[in-house]
């Protein structure tokens with residue numbers, strides 16, 4: 265028991281260190297990003313437009329890696345509040361729509377008549393965003409992604425369905441493992457974060473995938 269306690273203490277410490285280092289790295293990155301954006305508007309840098317946008321994109325990518333890693337490492341308590349899953353989706357809709365537009369996909373939202381439940385809204389938002397990003401990154405242009413909510417007598421379901429090519433066979437049995445990715449610029453942290461958020465909600469995350477598409481559902485206990 266003693267050894268186990270020490271191991272957990274160390275894990276916590278590593279998590280906390282990772283979190284504070286992550287924050288410390290982000291602040292200077294924000295400053296650099298600000299200047300790069302400024303340079304984009306200046307005529308004397310007109311010859312470096314492409315390089316400047318690449319620099320900003322790369323900073324954003326580094327920032328995503330830090331956020332995803334932080335949400336895995338952090339041990340902060342879940343902040344549950346009674347609310348509506350559909351309302352959480354509504355607040356995200358403009359962001360979702362913008363992503364879809366940028367990538368040339370269609371989003372369909374099918375909100376069922378689901379009762380209020382206990383959620384951590386910011387975590388549910390992150391969960392949905394990660395699933396949607398995966399869906400949109402998987403599909404060829406003009407794909408269809410469907411966000412669905414529905415309920416049964418004992419659970420509320422959130423489902424994200426795409427008509428992409430399905431999850432590659434070689435990684436099907438290691439979904440949820442950190443750093444497993446088939447994407448050139450992937451972090452392999454999106455799904456692990458989703459599993460973690462589901463777990464923190466006492467919810468179940470399930471994935472069905474075929475060559476016709478992928479469906480990920482999260483089952484929240486009522």
Ligand code: ADP
Nearest residue numbers: 398402430431445446450451452453454455478
């Ligand atoms: P990342 O998106 O950074 O690669 P994730 O953990 O979000 O990391 O996903 C891991 C891998 O699972 C992806 O690289 C991809 O191969 C596969 N995957 C996840 N979602 C889907 C999906 N909707 N369709 C096809 N493949 C998927």
Ligand code: MG
Nearest residue numbers: 397398454455
């Ligand atoms: Mg992802």
